[in-house]
Amino acid sequence: MRRVVVTGLGMINSVGNDKETAFKAICAGECGIDEITIFDPSEYAVKIAGEVKDFDPATVMSPKEVKKADRFIHLGLKAAQEAMADANLPEDTDMTRFGISAGSGIGGLPSIEKNSIILDQRGPRKISPFFIPGALVNMLGGFVSIEHGTQGPNLSSVTACAAGTHAISEAAKTIICNGADKMLVVSAESAVTGVGIGGFAAMKALSTRNESPKTASRPFDADRDGFVMGEGAAALILEDYDSAVARGANIYGEIIGFGESGDANHITTPSLDGPARAMKAAYKMAGEPKIDYVNAHGTSTPINDKNETAAVKELLGGKENCPPMSSIKGQIGHCLGAAGGIEAVVCLMAMRDGIIPPTINYTTPDENCDLDYVTEGAREAELNVTMSNSFGFGGTNGVLIFKKI
DSSP states (O other): OOOEEEEEEEEEBTTBSSHHHHHHHHHTTOOOOEEOOSSOOTTSSOOEEBOOOSOOGGGTSOHHHHTTSOHHHHHHHHHHHHHHHHHTOOTTOOGGGEEEEEEOSSOOHHHHHHHHHHHHHHOGGGSOTTHHHHHOTTHHHHHHHHHHTOOSOEEEEOOGGGHHHHHHHHHHHHHHTTSOSEEEEEEEEOOOSHHHHHHHHHTTOBOOOTTOGGGTOOTTOTTOOOBOBBOEEEEEEEEEHHHHHHTTOOOOEEEEEEEEEEOOSOSSSOOSHHHHHHHHHHHHHTTSOOOOEEEOOOOSOHHHHHHHHHHHHHHHTSGGGOOOEEOOHHHHOBOGGGHHHHHHHHHHHHHHHTEEOOOOSOOSOBTTBOSOOOTTSOEEOOOSEEEEEEEETTTEEEEEEEEOO
C-alpha cells in the first residue's frame, strides 16, 4: 500500500492569517473570539464569534475577481497559497497526477443570504450572475484548482463539521489507490452571517455568553453552554511517500490511519458509539500505536464533550491509558467544515515543535470529563503520534492519525 505524507501546510483563523502566527497564538492561549463585526448583531441572542481579522481578499485574487467568489473561497485560496509555497514543489510536477480535495460544511452562506434578500426586495433580475458559481461548496476546489493548475481528481466533502477531516482522508485514499501522486487538501468556512448565527442560535447550539466573549467557549468545563462560531481555512499538501523522499521534501508527518462512521441516531445530537467506531477504525488501520496526543473535537457543548471523553477512554482501555487531550476551539471558535483541516494542521505542527496546545477557559471540573485536557497552558512533550477527531450533524464522524517521520 502506498504511504501518504504531508509536505505543505497553510492556515488562517481568528488568531492569525498564516500558519506560524496562528499556531503560536493558539499555543499561547490567545483567544480570537469577540463581538461580531461582519454584520450588526444587536438584535440577535448571540453576538459573538471568532472572525478572521485584517484580511483583504484582494491579496489572494484580483479585485475584479473577488466579487465572483464567496468569502469561504477567499479564505481557502489564502490557505492553499501558503501550503503550496510551503511544499516547494518542483517546476516539472506532473499536474495531471495532482488533485484537489476540498471540504466545507455550508459553503457560500453569505452569498445565499445576500441574494435571497435581493430576490425578495428587488426581484429575480437583480440576482448576481456570480451567485451560484461563487457559493457552491465544490467551487472552493474549483477556484483552487484553476489557480494552481491541478488536473487530477477534483473532489469535495460536504459533511458538516467533519468535512475538513473527510477531505483529508479522501485525498489519502486517492493517493493510496494510485488515482494521484499528490493532492492539495483545502477546507474553508465563513458562516458568520445573520442567518448562520440566527439559525444555530435557534437550535440552542451556541454559547450566549455575550458579555464575556473570551471565555465563552470552554471545552470540557462543567459550565459549558454551547459552541462559538468561528471562521477560517486550512490546506495540506499530501504526497506519495516515495516521491516526497526522492525530491527531498520537508515531511511534517505520515497519515497512518483514518476512520469514518455514522451514528444513525439523531440529526443533531451526537452519540457515543459513532465516534468510538471511527476512532477504533483509525486506530486499527494505524496498527494500534501509542498515541501521544489527541486533538479533540471538543466543541464546548454538553453532550459532545462528555461523549468524546467516554469514547477515547473506551478506545484506549480506561482513563489511566489516555494521553493528553485538548481542544483549540476556546481559542478560535468552531470553524465548522474547516475545523478538521485546521486541527490537522495543528496536530502536525505540534509534532514538529514538540508542544501540546492548551484547552483554555477550563475552570470548573465536570465529573464526566475527567481526562488530562492540558488546562495549565501549552505543554512541551515528545509527540510521535497524534490523533484528530471531527464529528458532524447528521451523525457523520471522521478521525485521523498522524505519525512523525
